[in-house]
Amino acid sequence: MTRFNIDGERMLSDLRKLRTFGECGKGVKRRAFTDADIQARRWLASRMTEAGLTVHVDPVGNVFGIPEGATNSILVGSHSDTQPEGGWLDGALGVIVGLEIARASREAGGPPIACVSFQDEEGRFSTLTGSRAWTGVLSLADVDLLADSDGVRFEEERKKASLIGTVSEVPTDWFRSFLELHIEQGPILDTSGERIGVVRDIVGIRGERMSFIGEQNHAGTTPMNLRRDAFQGLVRFTTDLNSKLRGIAGPATVWTIGHVAVHPNAASVIPGRVDFSVQWRDPSDELLQRMREVVHQTALATAEAMRLEWTTSDYSAIPATHCDPTIVAALERAAVTAVPNGWRPITSGALHDAANVSKLMPMGMLFVPSINGISHNFDEDTAVDDLVLGAETLARAINLLTN
Ligand SMILES: [Zn+2]
Structure with a gap:
């Protein structure tokens, strides 16, 4: 198959153009199906057509x-x-790099890229x-029932797809594999000074909602030894859990108590109840299961020691994902050529x-650094040279996979 090279300047120019849809200072506001999003998708469709690709918009x-x-x-x-x-x-980076790679390969008579x-x-x-709807993880009927935080139904909003182009199903078996370039959205590459991360796994995520229930009472008249303080229970649980999880954690393991609600949340009342979330992530489903046992054991031990009741609900589990070994090998060879000592294997925590x-198909991912590890923020940025290097490395890997 004929090899192809990307045009870095053309890619950057398209990337900057995409930024103008919903532009807000250094950042962007382009929520799905808002005017800015539809305008951006219409423009993308026109760039695909200009590149000689046929546009398909799915439902x-x-x-x-x-x-x-x-x-x-x-x-x-x-x-x-x-x-x-x-x-x-x-x-946006991964979308424009996809466009550029599909366009450059077509121009050069290279492999078919969508x-x-x-x-x-x-x-x-x-x-x-x-992607959940397209891959069948969620049925269209289930997706249609979703609503945003204002109660707007997905079923209504998706009618706007017809503003982008003719709507039809896009069969998943048209494609033999999937590649995605993304910013890291974390500090690992930026801190190490490396410029490429070859993703090996995407973490699995587990989460639960829990409560400690004690006794709400007067903060002045209740002696310390007779209290059943739910908030103090959470403090003890958190401290014990941190030390136990540190003992079994792998290099990519993270855990977070991100939501806490104290009842009644008043200065002169002993908290009778605390509701909280516990979430943990790792690329090993086995370790995630062990962590769940530790979370439960620690919560039970806390409840017993502090005379509290413990409840848990809404357990959710997203399994870990492993990238395709053949694609990973090609991405690593491409990275070695591009920056011999400036890349590393990496786990995606997002x-x-x-x-x-x-x-549905073999998958691979590549990361470029996020400056100061910042993302989901108007200040999110990546050095221009790293944007181009990421695209070139992905293109080189595709050349390796098709030759
Ligand atoms: Zn993203």
Whole structure:
């Protein structure tokens, strides 16, 4: 197969153009199906057409650019919707790199490459909504029932897909594999000074909602030894849990108590109840299960020691995803060539569309550094040279996979 090279300047120019849709200072506001998002998708579709690709818009607003006659192409892309206050590169980089790689390969007579922008990766309605619908993880009927925080139904909003182009199903078996370039959204590459991360796994996520229930009482008249203080229970639980989890954690393990509600939350009342979330992430499903046992044991021991009641509900589990070994090997060879000592294997601590797509076809991902590790923030940025290097490295890997 003829090798191809990307045009870095053309890619950067498209990336900067995409930034203008919903631009807000240094950042972007481009929530799924807002005017800015639809305008951006219309523009993307026009760039795909100009590149000689056929535009297909699926029923949930995912936009595909398909090379002519190709039913066995490599799909490259990401998402072009953003958080309510998003950065200009999260998702957008991967979408434009997909466009550039599909365009450059077509111009050079290289392998057939398709590109995609998935819809609502950032969760206006759910998480990774577009790729979950396309891959069948969620049925269209289930997706239609979703509503955003204002009660707007997905079923209503997705009618806007027809503003982007003709709507039709896009069969998943048109594609042989999926590749996604994304900013790291964390500090690992920026801190180490490395410029490329070859993703090995995407973490699995477990979460539960828990409560300690004690006795609400007067903060002045109740002696310390007779109290059943739910908040003090949470403090003890958190301290014990940190030390126990540190003992079994792997290099990528993280855990968070991110939501806490104290009742009645008043200065002169002993808290009778505290509701809280516990979430933990790691690329090993086995370790995630062990962590759950530790979380439960620690909560039970705390409840017993402090005469509290412990309840748990809403357990959720997203399994870990492993990248395809053949694609990982090609990405590593490409990275070694691009920056011999400037890359590393990495675990993605964030979810990506690639995790859904990997259920249907071999998948690989590449990261470039986020300056100061900042993302989901207007200040999100990456050095221009790293943007181009990431795209070149992904293109080199595709050349390796197709030759
Ligand atoms: Zn993203």
